[in-house]
Amino acid sequence: EAATVDHISKGRFDFGIGRSGLTRYYQGYNIPYDESRSRFAEALEIITKAWTQDCFSHHGDYFSFDNVTVVPRPYQHPYPPMHVAVSSPETFEAMGRLGHSVFLNSNTPIPTLQERLALYHQAWKEAGHSGTPEIGLRIPAYVAETPDRARSEPEASTMHAIRYGAQTLSASAATPEAAARMMQLASVPYDEVLKRRVMYGTPEAIVERCQALHEELGVTCMVLELNYGGQLPMERVIHSIRLLTEKVMPVLK
Structure with missing residues (x-):
């Protein structure tokens, strides 16, 4: 399916993948979450084989098959840019060794991300990969003409997302202590x-923030959540997108 989208878009498709930190996604398939890291690594190996070999076999800890052909092959060679969602230090290092681009989460403090990106870049170089990797960031964004509007208009929707996320993480926590820590997220002040x-602000403030993230983390691409919490009226979302495309993107190009 991903390769088909790559063909339909004529090579404008990027492939994003991650193993998730929520245990409930694994419980639904009756898969122990303790296996998530090793299963993800094996799945990544299989996907790479499928996109680079005409016919391949695989015998791993979780999957086993012989003489498999996957069609269509991707439009891009050898396959679409692969962006892996990362959180733990181990995953940063592993993706550096494999030469995959990474996607960061804005919930992690910048100093922590800087430390883990250092591990990633070191592993990238030690593995002999050339060039500079893409560093992506997923972050909620809202653009308005004034700072007050940029702050107040998305507040209710944003705090709804924070509370829902805390409840979801708490329900999936492995221990009562971890669940309690997750619920503390729901009480984080809006100013924090x-x-x-x-990333909320005027077009000028958004440009400055993007430039700062590039300098601090080397961010080269972003996925923006333009209705964080899903509670914003559609006309406000469209207006924010218009400001983003007309007043922010041209500056960053």
């Missing part, structure tokens, strides 16, 4: 959320 977890 604005400082480091979202």
